[in-house]
Amino acid sequence: MRDPTLRDVAQLAGVSPRTVSNVVNGYAPVTERTRRKVEQALAQLDYRPNLLARNLARGRSGQIAVVVPYLDTPYFSELLQGIIPRARERGYNVLIDQTDGDAAHERELIRRAARAFPFDGMILSPLGLDQAALSDRDPDLPLVILGERSSDGTFDHVGIDDVSASRDATAHLIGLGRRRIAAIGDQPYATGEAAQLRTRGYRIAHADAGLDVDESLIVRRPRFNRIDGADAMRQLLARPDPPDAAFCYSDLVALGALRAALQAGLRVPEDIALIGYDDIEEGRYSNPTISTISPDKATIAATAVDRLLQRIAAPTPLPGIEVPAGHRLIARESTLGRTSGG
Amino acid sequence: MRDPTLRDVAQLAGVSPRTVSNVVNGYAPVTERTRRKVEQALAQLDYRPNLLARNLARGRSGQIAVVVPYLDTPYFSELLQGIIPRARERGYNVLIDQTDGDAAHERELIRRAARAFPFDGMILSPLGLDQAALSDRDPDLPLVILGERSSDGTFDHVGIDDVSASRDATAHLIGLGRRRIAAIGDQPYATGEAAQLRTRGYRIAHADAGLDVDESLIVRRPRFNRIDGADAMRQLLARPDPPDAAFCYSDLVALGALRAALQAGLRVPEDIALIGYDDIEEGRYSNPTISTISPDKATIAATAVDRLLQRIAAPTPLPGIEVPAGHRLIARESTLGRTSGG
DNA sequence: ATGCCGGTTTGCAGCGCTGCAGAGTGTGAC
DNA sequence: GTCACACTCTGCAGCGCTGCAAACCGGCAT
CATH class of the missing domain: 1.10.260.40 (lambda repressor-like DNA-binding domains)
Structure with missing residues (x-):
């Protein structure tokens, strides 16, 4: 019928x-x-x-695109879990796209070059976009950026304060008496603004404590995943003067680093303490559990959706703003040791 | 313009x-x-x-729904990674929905009761659907089911052979000399057909080896996640005669169980060997790494999309079929111990 | 020159809905 | 009793595309 x-x-x-x-x-x-x-x-x-007919008549699609580098990165799937229902409540569907961190693909999307699917706006978590690429985008595309790039005034940026979060994480390690603290995940500014901010926080924490930074302990890594963490840790442990702690720029990096450290026969945190970033569920079940910076994902997801829909609804382009989200430090076994009996 | x-x-x-x-x-x-x-x-x-206009004129939406219980369950996000590009290649967009394992929501979706978004067909990984609910669905909805339910002839089912995979997993433990093997994740048939099949494989492996099954070692759990695994393991370890191995019905269950075992001071695999199911990336980085049944996810994703699009394109409903996918056992540290120096 | 044929191209109508402006209706003021 | 007005409701056109069937065209046979 x-x-x-x-x-x-x-x-x-x-x-x-x-x-x-x-x-x-x-x-x-x-x-x-x-x-x-x-x-x-x-x-x-x-x-x-009939939504197709309605949207055609209204001249909109009723869909927003959410573009993440990797769908199987827990941080992003946890975020999506907040984004999808929020958008749905407000009458929008979510189309998910994954870029594999391919900068060309990201650029194409924000230029709306490939209109493979219709959408009225985009929430993007970029990985390879430099400022030039961002400027070259379709100026009529309502855009909210997560993480990485701060706003240049033409789009909104939602994220936590990476600098102070990173300072907190590093200060936590310093407070535990660690003095040779590695930073794993730094990236050149062009592709990793967030990484740069985290490194800045790391430096500030050292300065706050009156400590010098050993530049050789800042390890660059192309991505924020397990394998990067494991590789970096192996490399650090091969040194004559290995670190006694590491601030990892994501929980996945921390988990990879943890794996490598344990494989090398070290005890965590006794020989080397680790702290991550993102507070993914996996870090609550690893052995040991991972201390981490926990960004307020629910707020990030909700805010990103709300801002995007505001931009879409606005008759004239809204000025792009920075929207801060909260974070807190969660200390677990990878820094504190097995304190509780449980 | x-x-x-x-x-x-x-x-x-x-x-x-x-x-x-x-x-x-x-x-x-x-x-x-x-x-x-x-x-x-x-x-x-x-x-x-303009895809909206085209689809309106053609009388289809050009979108398929993919419904999973939890988006942040690694198994599903890894699967989605295969599904999305495949569908896109074939001219379809993917709308993702998450049910939180809510059976009522699942039922509503397959009855097309809530047409919150348009789609031409659905790939569903149900969690709470019994056969009655499946029969009550919109008969015109092209449907492909993943996991859980085998086909009743009105939809396609894509999945690995749970019985033989589970037999393999259990046989692996038996082959290592374990004799008190727990099974974690059994569920009543109504909501967990897959779980039942896994339990059957577990029994068959015992029978093959001429061993009796200790029924009290088969632990029911509502879901396949970390917390279930941890709880079940704690419960098993509290017994006077704890198991020396466990076949876990998902990697997450295994990871939860691993956490609980280590917290209790046991060595894995020396005191208790663990094997999981799904081969998620996390299991390759845990400490120890998790032995597992690795389903051929790429094939499952591709086949599900292809079958669904065939059903959508078919002028008259196609008979529903069972589409098998392959699997293999991957033995890692949680059963073999730290064999390699790495 | 006429008719016919197969291959190309076109016009029409309509998918189901909404924006806009006009038509209809009832009420109160004078 | 008449007019103006405000409030409801309706008709039309069109969003941009495709299904369908008719129209067209050139070439060939008669």
Whole structure:
């Protein structure tokens, strides 16, 4: 059977299709009497608006794109879990795209070069975009950026304060008496603004404590994943003067580093303490559990959606702003040791 | 600026909009001369079809829904990584929905009760659907089920052979000399057909080896996640006669169990060997690494998409079939111990 | 020259909905 | 009793595309 249309409902209710539309959308004023008739007809036919038709007529798609580098990175899937229902509540669907960290793909998307699917706006977590690429984008695309790049005034940026979070993490290690603290995950500014900010926080914490930074303990890594963490740790442990702690720029890096440290026969945290970043569930179940910076993911997800929908709804482009989200430090076994009996 | 339409291209090329449409879609025969003219105009205007309009006219949405219980379960996000590009290649977008394992929500979706978003077919990984719920669904909805439920002839089911995979896993433990092997993750048939199949494989492996099954070592758990694994393991270790191995019905369960075992001061695998199921990346980085059953996820993802698109394209409903996918056992440290020096 | 044929191209209508502006209706003021 | 006005409701056109079937065209047989 064909789905019932506005016309079918109108016929049954004895009104015009336009009036049914008004009732469905709550648009124009409608008398109580008419509304009742229409609503009854709607219910009787179990009418559902055809979203394709509605969106075509309205000239929008009703969809937003969420673009992340890797879908199987827990941080992103946890974030998506917050984004999808929020957008759905507000009448938008979410299309997910994964870039594999391919900068060319990211650039294409924000230029709307490949219109493989329709969307009204985008939440993007870039990995390889430099400022030039960001400037070259479609200026009419409502855009919210997560992580990495701070706003240049043409888009919104939602994220935690990487500098102070990183300072907190590093200070935590210093507070435990560690003095040779590695930083794993630094990246050149062009592709990793967030990484740069974290390194800055790391330096500030040292300065705060009156400690010098051993530059050779700052390890660059192309990505924030397990293998990078493991490699970096192996490299650090091969030194004559290995570190006694490491601030890892993601929990995955920390988990990789942990694996490498344990494989090398070290005890964590006794021989080397580790702290990560992101607070993914996995870090709460590893052995030992991973201390971490926990960003307020629920707020980030909700804010990103809300800001994006505001931009989409705005008749003229809104100025791009920085939206801060909170974070807190969660100390677990990888820095504190097995304190509790549990 | 308004995006160029078929009409704009037609005007520029000096042909009718219909002909442009034919060229774009490669439909009707078009002379080389005409094609050339049109293609030039297409390129000049950088024309992209409006998918909303196309789909409305064609009477389809061009989207498929992929419904999983939890997006942040690594197994599903790894699967999605295979599904999304495959669907995109074939001209379909993927809408992701997460049910939180809510059976009512799942039921609603397959009955198409809530048409919050348009889709032409669905790939569903159910968690709480019994056979009755499956039968009550919208019969016109092309459906492919992953895991859990085998086909009743009205939809396709894609999955590995749970029985033989589970037998392999259990046999591996038996082969290592373990004799008190727990099974963690059993579920009542109504909601967990896959769990039942795994338990069956577990029994068969015992029978093959001429061993009796200690029924009290089969532990039921509502879900397949870390906390379930940890709880189950604590419960098992509290017994006077704890097991010396456990076959866990997912890697997450195994990771949870591992955590609990280590917390209790046991050595893995010396005191208790563990094997999981799913081969998620996390299990390759845990300490120790987790032995597991590795399903051929790439094939599952590709096959699910292909079958679904076939069902969507079919003029009359296709008979539902079982599509097997391969699996293999990967033995790692949680059963073998630290064999390699690495 | 006429008719016929197969291959190309086109026009029409419509997918189901909404924006807009106009038509209809009832009420109160004069 | 008449007019103006505010409030409801409706009709039309169109979003951009495709299905369908008719129209067209050149070439060939008669």
